[in-house]
Amino acid sequence: MSPILSIENLSIHFYTPKGVRKAVDRVSLELNKKEVVGVAGESGSGKSTLALGIMRLIAPPGEIVDGKIFYHGDDILRYSESEFNSKIRWKKIAMIFQGSLNGFTPVFKIGEQIEEVLEVHEYKGDFKERVKELLKMVELDPSVADRYPHELSGGMKQRAFIAMALALNPEILICDEPTTALDVITQAKIINLLKTLKKDLGLSIIFITHDMALLSEISDKLYIMYAGGIMESGNSLDIYKNPKHPYTQLLMEAIADINKDYIKGIPGFMPDLANLPSGCRFSDRCPYAMDICRRKEPELKKIEGDRNVACWLY
Amino acid sequence: MSSAETGIKLYLNTVLKNKSGIIGVAMIILFIVLSIYGMAAYKNVASEWNNANYWRAYPKVAMPAWMVYFNPNKIFLTKAFVSKPKTLYSSSSYEVVQVDYKFRWNKGSAPSDVVFYVGTSSPIETINIVWKKPDGAQVTLSQSSPSEATDLLSYISSLDSYISSQIGYVPPRVVASTLSKALFGYEGKGLLNGTVEKGTYEAKITLVVPPHTKVVANKLYLEGNAYGIFGTDIYGRPLGIGILLGLPNALEIGFLTSIISVIGGVIIGGISGYLGGKTDSAINWVTLVMLSLPILPFLVVMSYVMRPTLLMEALFISFLVWSFYAIIARSSAQSIRKEVYVEADKVLGIPSYRTFFTHFMPRLTPFAIAYTALGVPAGIILVETLAFLGLAPPGLITWGAILNGAEQNFAAVNGWWWWILFPGLMIILVSIPFVIIGFSIERGIFGGR
Amino acid sequence: MGYRTYLAKQVIVYITVLIAAMSILYVFTYPVIQTVLRKTIQDEALHFKQAILKHASGHGTLNMTKINLEVHRYEAQLISSYGLNRPVYAKYFIQMYNLITFHFGNAYYLTAPSGSRKVSAIIAAYLPYTIILFTTGTLIVIFAGTIIGLLSARYAGTFWDKLVPTIAVIHSSLPTWWLGFLFIAALAYGIHAFPPGGITSVPPPKNPLMYSASMLYHMALPLLAFTIVNVGGFAYIIRSLVISTTKEDFVVTAKARGLSDSRILYRHILKTASPAISTQVALAIAGSFAGGLTTEIVFNWHGLGWLTYVAILSNDLPVILGITFVLTVILLLALFIDELVKGYLDPRLKVGE
Ligand SMILES: Nc1ncnc2c1ncn2[C@@H]1O[C@H](COP(=O)(O)OP(=O)(O)O)[C@@H](O)[C@H]1O
Numbered sequence A: 001m002s003p004i005l006s007i008e009n010l011s012i013h014f015y016t017p018k019g020v021r022k023a024v025d026r027v028s029l030e031l032n033k034k035e036v037v038g039v040a041g042e043s044g045s046g047k048s049t050l051a052l053g054i055m056r057l058i059a060p061p062g063e064i065v066d067g068k069i070f071y072h073g074d075d076i077l078r079y080s081e082s083e084f085n086s087k088i089r090w091k092k093i094a095m096i097f098q099g100s101l102n103g104f105t106p107v108f109k110i111g112e113q114i115e116e117v118l119e120v121h122e123y124k125g126d127f128k129e130r131v132k133e134l135l136k137m138v139e140l141d142p143s144v145a146d147r148y149p150h151e152l153s154g155g156m157k158q159r160a161f162i163a164m165a166l167a168l169n170p171e172i173l174i175c176d177e178p179t180t181a182l183d184v185i186t187q188a189k190i191i192n193l194l195k196t197l198k199k200d201l202g203l204s205i206i207f208i209t210h211d212m213a214l215l216s217e218i219s220d221k222l223y224i225m226y227a228g229g230i231m232e233s234g235n236s237l238d239i240y241k242n243p244k245h246p247y248t249q250l251l252m253e254a255i256a257d258i259n260k261d262y263i264k265g266i267p268g269f270m271p272d273l274a275n276l277p278s279g280c281r282f283s284d285r286c287p288y289a290m291d292i293c294r295r296k297e298p299e300l301k302k303i304e305g306d307r308n309v310a311c312w313l314y
Numbered sequence B: 001m002s003s004a005e006t007g008i009k010l011y012l013n014t015v016l017k018n019k020s021g022i023i024g025v026a027m028i029i030l031f032i033v034l035s036i037y038g039m040a041a042y043k044n045v046a047s048e049w050n051n052a053n054y055w056r057a058y059p060k061v062a063m064p065a066w067m068v069y070f071n072p073n074k075i076f077l078t079k080a081f082v083s084k085p086k087t088l089y090s091s092s093s094y095e096v097v098q099v100d101y102k103f104r105w106n107k108g109s110a111p112s113d114v115v116f117y118v119g120t121s122s123p124i125e126t127i128n129i130v131w132k133k134p135d136g137a138q139v140t141l142s143q144s145s146p147s148e149a150t151d152l153l154s155y156i157s158s159l160d161s162y163i164s165s166q167i168g169y170v171p172p173r174v175v176a177s178t179l180s181k182a183l184f185g186y187e188g189k190g191l192l193n194g195t196v197e198k199g200t201y202e203a204k205i206t207l208v209v210p211p212h213t214k215v216v217a218n219k220l221y222l223e224g225n226a227y228g229i230f231g232t233d234i235y236g237r238p239l240g241i242g243i244l245l246g247l248p249n250a251l252e253i254g255f256l257t258s259i260i261s262v263i264g265g266v267i268i269g270g271i272s273g274y275l276g277g278k279t280d281s282a283i284n285w286v287t288l289v290m291l292s293l294p295i296l297p298f299l300v301v302m303s304y305v306m307r308p309t310l311l312m313e314a315l316f317i318s319f320l321v322w323s324f325y326a327i328i329a330r331s332s333a334q335s336i337r338k339e340v341y342v343e344a345d346k347v348l349g350i351p352s353y354r355t356f357f358t359h360f361m362p363r364l365t366p367f368a369i370a371y372t373a374l375g376v377p378a379g380i381i382l383v384e385t386l387a388f389l390g391l392a393p394p395g396l397i398t399w400g401a402i403l404n405g406a407e408q409n410f411a412a413v414n415g416w417w418w419w420i421l422f423p424g425l426m427i428i429l430v431s432i433p434f435v436i437i438g439f440s441i442e443r444g445i446f447g448g449r
Numbered sequence C: 001m002g003y004r005t006y007l008a009k010q011v012i013v014y015i016t017v018l019i020a021a022m023s024i025l026y027v028f029t030y031p032v033i034q035t036v037l038r039k040t041i042q043d044e045a046l047h048f049k050q051a052i053l054k055h056a057s058g059h060g061t062l063n064m065t066k067i068n069l070e071v072h073r074y075e076a077q078l079i080s081s082y083g084l085n086r087p088v089y090a091k092y093f094i095q096m097y098n099l100i101t102f103h104f105g106n107a108y109y110l111t112a113p114s115g116s117r118k119v120s121a122i123i124a125a126y127l128p129y130t131i132i133l134f135t136t137g138t139l140i141v142i143f144a145g146t147i148i149g150l151l152s153a154r155y156a157g158t159f160w161d162k163l164v165p166t167i168a169v170i171h172s173s174l175p176t177w178w179l180g181f182l183f184i185a186a187l188a189y190g191i192h193a194f195p196p197g198g199i200t201s202v203p204p205p206k207n208p209l210m211y212s213a214s215m216l217y218h219m220a221l222p223l224l225a226f227t228i229v230n231v232g233g234f235a236y237i238i239r240s241l242v243i244s245t246t247k248e249d250f251v252v253t254a255k256a257r258g259l260s261d262s263r264i265l266y267r268h269i270l271k272t273a274s275p276a277i278s279t280q281v282a283l284a285i286a287g288s289f290a291g292g293l294t295t296e297i298v299f300n301w302h303g304l305g306w307l308t309y310v311a312i313l314s315n316d317l318p319v320i321l322g323i324t325f326v327l328t329v330i331l332l333l334a335l336f337i338d339e340l341v342k343g344y345l346d347p348r349l350k351v352g353e
């Protein structure tokens, strides 16, 4: 079965006064139908940039400098902007944002904004009915359509945004930290909602978060990202059981253990993306760093089954 | 963001790194130097500014001197002539002294005025001038007990009768330049049409003075129609000096109003935005009240009621404009508050008055500096506007008052453009560096492009 | 909470603001007001006396004692109606009431075109012209400024983008009346392209269409000066508000939804920024008032600014005072309208956040 979305060697750079930040550096990723792919990594590792890159929303000073993104075998980076906008964006690939608590324009009603999406994409059918249907799908009262964003709670806003994301029956849903600003109970509810929707609608999901605990609940496949690059990828359960890359191991340890009441952070800081260390990008924080790690960059290589790791230890 | 990054230094750096910022700072320094120079060099002139007699010998409404280069035939500087006085007759009761001037006039237009200056050791009893044109025509001007310097307007009765004898009537609103045309024109109906007789003129001045009077100094001025870098006004006052002397006053009031109102406004608006809730609503209400007071009419009334000094004027203006800064500071404060609360929650627990000073005010400081810079020209413009209405603090030389003179003397109708142009340009020139600096700091804060 | 509740709340707020602003003016001008009122009473009493004398002489009976008594009684009546003989707090209420109902007393020297010496009548005669000029000017500035500001925010690095900061410098460094003065010298007296001042040509055209045309022609230069000075500042504000709104999250999500750039700019960003813009409109109105009024003087435009100048030249204090009170009300009215627009545009305000 060929993947529905396949990213090859995607590089996205930001041209800042302090230098070129390689926010996404030769990243490859595959998403199969009805699959949930998790992307995890500390804040600043380039996850959101990757997501925005897929949506082709990188604005100056950023630029997609290299790579291909295949959607059903078509390279969507070669589409013209207007073609991409009318055929792919939101219609086939929709997205829920890290900041989607502020994702609605504050001065329009929820219903108006969902209807606007339908209108812009020339949806055939009754707009009002569709809005009602969508709100029901995300377990919201239809009256929410007549409310302004600020009149809703955080959880309700996120549900409404999911409803808007589903408006055009997309195949792929990118969720960029969809629950970060929410309390734990609401978080769980949203995750459950996404699970249900995935099942009911046959969605394929790219789920981005820095919270490994959250990913364990939902993801089938996992990509671990650090400083713009993929460090490890593979089946979720395998990685949870047996993390290979030292960064993944530290990231796992950083999960709040229910038995301990503290969170262990990873020592050190993420390097400046405009000024990466030579060799492995994790070398300056890695407890197992060897000589070669500081000299030569490890390639992402297959070590067993579908497990790939970029580390000189393997 | 670390506190070092938010410090004043950073914003001073952004100003100085920026090319227009450097120009701005340089211009302000230049203005301050010019102010000091003006106050020192023209200290005495300042007190004589409103004394019309002091400016008698200066050409009235003369263009800037550099205009001569554009039309040397019609535009010229003042010419002065000296001659030896002769005693014609002396007795125990009086003496008759004669001063004889002879000069060539080749310019295409008449001087703007003619001033006869005779300095004597005791007052002159009568003066009699026989003016002889190149073609031989003669005009006689006379006056008893004249002052030392007499201009043509002081002989207006003699000249009016001469004019009406030639053209049949006396034109309305006669000014010095009209009278001068009469002295330099061809006799007949066309006396005042501006054609000038070229050739050698003669002015025989006969004085009757008390016995033993000495003529200390004497001069004949053919007033030019160009003088100084910025020309002169209707009293002959050189606008260059007026503009120079107006500079320190403008800067002083600009700085005073700006500092007082911005500090007041930023503190009040900052507290309002920081505290929120009831205090915020109350302060917001007060700023609305202040905003609804119309600044200019209010200042006009206050100038009327109290005749304020420069300092009081600055206080009044500050009282009326702080609310503008408070409103803007409040909205900045609200957005900073969101960040600071998040930060403070982490560091100190609950935000307190300590957070206000340690985390909050430092972030408002660059904002205050930007608005202090922008407030200077705002203050200057307000004061010049008041002065233009004739309500400058008494005894102050202001550009607004110079422009008021231009308005009252119909400078626009008469084409005296320099009287309008240069004082106004100075307002702009002084304002621009402050605006540029203010904008560049503002851009630094808000991250605009 | 609906728009109506919001409206009711704002009405109450603005009434309290009006009373407070008037009180501040009152306190600052208290001694002058007393003088003005005293003179007004003397003036009225004199008129009254003359009227009686005229009436009496017509009937051939002249009893001076009786007349003087009558005049005295009239004067006393006036004094108590103006509250001059009352304790300060009572005086405050009486005189504030008079001020808020536009009873400012009589002018010293000036008269209204109708011949009335009442300050309120004089002001009423000139006020419409100020309103016409100032409202037109402000609307032009708001529209032109918004368009230029949007263009410059949208097309970074282009002509518009560079234009706006430059004309904003003009705004903060140039007095409107001076520019007007310069225009008159150059464009009116210099090349005779515009009339040098006045409201219409003299004599005013009879035909209403011609009258309006003549008035527009006379408004052109003052409006040009007003617009040049103010449009840059306003465009600059629009530009920075739009640019800062563009950085908000909802803009990226709107783009992700496939909305076009112009739709995002003109619908989403502009509407979101509009409450902030209307706050700036309020500041701009209050801030450009002084310049606008003074411009009337150089253009010989017979509005309240010009009247102020004439009153200054003729030392007519009651008129100056009256104008200040009237303009406070006008300015407050403008701010109130602005507040209503803001409430209409921003759903967040209506819930009282
Ligand atoms: N607009 C931008 N301009 C400059 N640098 C940017 C911009 N957006 C993101 N970056 C850089 O890209 C890197 C990755 O950011 P991001 O994708 O937001 O990370 P994450 O989502 O993993 O937290 C960061 O180092 C950030 O500095």
Ligand SMILES: [Mg+2]
Pocket: A044, A047, A048, A049, A098, A177
């Ligand atoms: Mg992110």
